[in-house]
Structure formats: structure tokens, C-alpha cells
Amino acid sequence: MTVTVRTEGVGPSAVFALPWLVADELGYFAEENVAVEFVQNRAEQKLTEPVADHELVDSIRNHVPFEEGQVDLYRACEWGQIRRAHDSRRGARIIGKRSSVAVMALMAAPGSKYIYPQTLANAPVAVSFHNGNHYAAIQMLEGFLEADEIKTVGYHTLDGYRAVQSGEAAAVALSEPWITLAEKQGFQKVIETHYAGLELVAPDFDRAVYAACNRAVNRAVAALGRDKRPYLHYLIDSLPEVFAGEVTPDDFHLPRLRYVPPEPYTRLEFEKAYAWMRRWGLIEPGARYEDLVVEDAQTDAVH
Structure with missing residues (x-):
């Protein structure tokens, strides 16, 4: 039986989703009986002029489809995902570290x-x-x-x-x-x-499906390690239309693009990132690892 997973990966998210896009292109997800649907992220809050105070900006504004139930999993930076797991109305949880560095x-x-x-x-x-x-x-x-x-x-x-x-x-x-x-x-x-970055999932996301996705992503990371150039079109296509034709695969400095196998997100990593965010007033006090992270997924990833 094939399971469908909906995730961000179109437009600005392409650079962070590249191993997922490659795994899909090379058939690795299909071999795990997973069908991936790539969704364009969408913002509800529009910034019509420069904003000086980050408190005026919704931390989830670019990831509305997830909150509406149209996306099952998505990836972004470590700090932003801590904040979104804290702010999520849907009950998003951190399930692990993404493969995109x-x-x-x-x-x-x-x-x-x-x-x-x-x-x-x-x-x-x-x-x-x-x-x-x-x-x-x-x-x-x-x-x-x-x-x-x-x-x-x-x-x-x-x-x-x-x-x-x-x-x-x-x-x-x-x-x-x-x-x-x-x-x-x-x-x-x-x-x-x-x-580093993290992946957020819906509160009822199946751990076995996540493990299957990671097996496919691991193979894609290996493919990218062999040669990134065949897949750079995903990044080029993510630029606004006004820049069409400006960038070619030969323009990229390939060592800058780094992809690694997904890993568990440890309590120590969370505590260090959260303490830094608190020092800068970027999140409220009281957030706890056990409330924001799927702890059993971290254990499963280690063993």
C-alpha cells in the first residue's frame, strides 16, 4: 500500500527540500511505497513595507498550508522551527534534523x-x-x-x-x-x-512513514554527494521569474551546497538553541523539549 506524504518543496523551499526532490525524481520514495506531493508554501500575513520589530511578524506566516492541514511535514531553520512548534495552532512537533545544511x-x-x-x-x-x-x-x-x-x-x-x-x-x-x-x-x-535545520510534522504523523522517507532521503544525499549538477535546475527554477536566465548550473560554488543524512535532534542541541533565542527575546520563556520534540522518534533514529 502506498502512503502519500505532502511536504513543502516548491519555490523558495526547494534548496531545503533538494534531497526530497532528488529522491522523488530517482524513484527512491516509490521503492519505499511513499508518494510525495510537493506543495508551495503560502503566506497570509503580507509585509507591505519594511518592518523594524520582529514581534509584529507572525512566525508561521510562510507556512500556512501546514497549519491548514494541507501539508504533513516541512523543513526550515532550527531556530524558526523551535519557534513555530511553540506557536503552532495545529500542534506541530519537531521530528528530526533535516538533510539540508x-x-x-x-x-x-x-x-x-x-x-x-x-x-x-x-x-x-x-x-x-x-x-x-x-x-x-x-x-x-x-x-x-x-x-x-x-x-x-x-x-x-x-x-x-x-x-x-x-x-x-x-x-x-x-x-x-x-x-x-x-x-x-x-x-x-x-x-x-x-x-542546521529541523523538520516539523503533524502531531499524528506516522513514525514508520518518516523512517521510510528518511531511507529514501539518505539515498538521495548519497546521489548529491556524487554529483549535484544534474539537480541544480530545482534551485534555479525557484528564483523569481524576473531573474529567469540569469543563473546557470556552472555559476554555483558546489561546496557551498551541503547535504547530510537526517539525524535525531538532541535535548542538548535544543537547550543551547533555545537559550540563545531567549537571550535575544526571540521566543517566550517556558518552552520544553518534551513538549516540542517527538522524543520517541529521536530514540528510534539512534538505534
Whole structure:
């Protein structure tokens, strides 16, 4: 009997879902009797202008289909998924670490004065609040600047990109394939990092189905390790239509794209990430590992 799993993987989510997309393309899910439906994420809250206060932005705004029951599982950054598991009205739970080790870079306009982290002191940095580029931007800059010198401002990614081009923002936090696009268009990189992510599932998601998905994803990770180039079209196609034809597979710096087998999410990892979020006022007090994480899935993944 084939089981259907609905997950994000279209549009901006493609870079984080690449092993899933590859596993589907190569038939690995079918061999596990899993049919995967890839869904476009959707936002209800519209940001019509830059937002200075992250408290005004809904942490789940880009993942409405999951809350509505149209998606069973999706992946995003570690910090954002902790916050969404806490905020979820559906009762989302963290089931494990995703296979995508994401990259994030702060990119400034060509020829601008923003050329290393200290030059961004008190300068507006465009981020998407409660997504990986928001949290990663803070973590990249806190090693160089005082907390009150870090000025993140909320934009949609395309708007943040345009804000740097117009001089409205000093830098924008970008993941792939946006980094490759920005480099090709002459942007200068201020700093870059990699970070882990997590997968959230519906409260009744079948653990055996998740194990089957991970077996398929593990095989896709191995395929990507052999050669990523045949699958870069998924990333290129995720860029807005206005950039059609701007990026080719040859433009990517392949070592920047990192994919690993999914792993359990430990209590220690949660406690460290949660404590950092509390220091920055990015989540309310009182969240507990046992309330937000599917603990038996972590045990199953270890044995």
C-alpha cells in the first residue's frame, strides 16, 4: 500500500527540500511505497513595507498550508522551527534534523562601503523575520558587533534584494540560489555561514512513514554527494521569474551546497538553541523539549 506524504518543496523551499526532490525524481520514495506531493508554501500575513520589530511578524506566516492541514511535514531553520512548534495552532512537533545544511550570507551592493562585519554597525540589514536569514544574520554579526549595533529589518527576500540595490538597506541575508545570483550581479559578500535545520510534522504523523522517507532521503544525499549538477535546475527554477536566465548550473560554488543524512535532534542541541533565542527575546520563556520534540522518534533514529 502506498502512503502519500505532502511536504513543502516548491519555490523558495526547494534548496531545503533538494534531497526530497532528488529522491522523488530517482524513484527512491516509490521503492519505499511513499508518494510525495510537493506543495508551495503560502503566506497570509503580507509585509507591505519594511518592518523594524520582529514581534509584529507572525512566525508561521510562510507556512500556512501546514497549519491548514494541507501539508504533513516541512523543513526550515532550527531556530524558526523551535519557534513555530511553540506557536503552532495545529500542534506541530519537531521530528528530526533535516538533510539540508543551509548556507546564509550577508551581501552588500557592488562597490559599497560594507565590506566586513564591523562596517554594518547600526546599518539596516534586510532579513525575513523568523526565518533562517533572520537568526543566522544575528549569529554572524554578534561576534563582531554589540547587540544594540545590530539593526535587522524585515523584508520579503526580493524586496530586501532590491533595497540593497537602491541603498535603502546596507546588506541582505541570502541563501542559495540567491547568493549565486547576487555574486553574478556583482554583490560583495560581507560574511557567510552554514547552519542546521529541523523538520516539523503533524502531531499524528506516522513514525514508520518518516523512517521510510528518511531511507529514501539518505539515498538521495548519497546521489548529491556524487554529483549535484544534474539537480541544480530545482534551485534555479525557484528564483523569481524576473531573474529567469540569469543563473546557470556552472555559476554555483558546489561546496557551498551541503547535504547530510537526517539525524535525531538532541535535548542538548535544543537547550543551547533555545537559550540563545531567549537571550535575544526571540521566543517566550517556558518552552520544553518534551513538549516540542517527538522524543520517541529521536530514540528510534539512534538505534
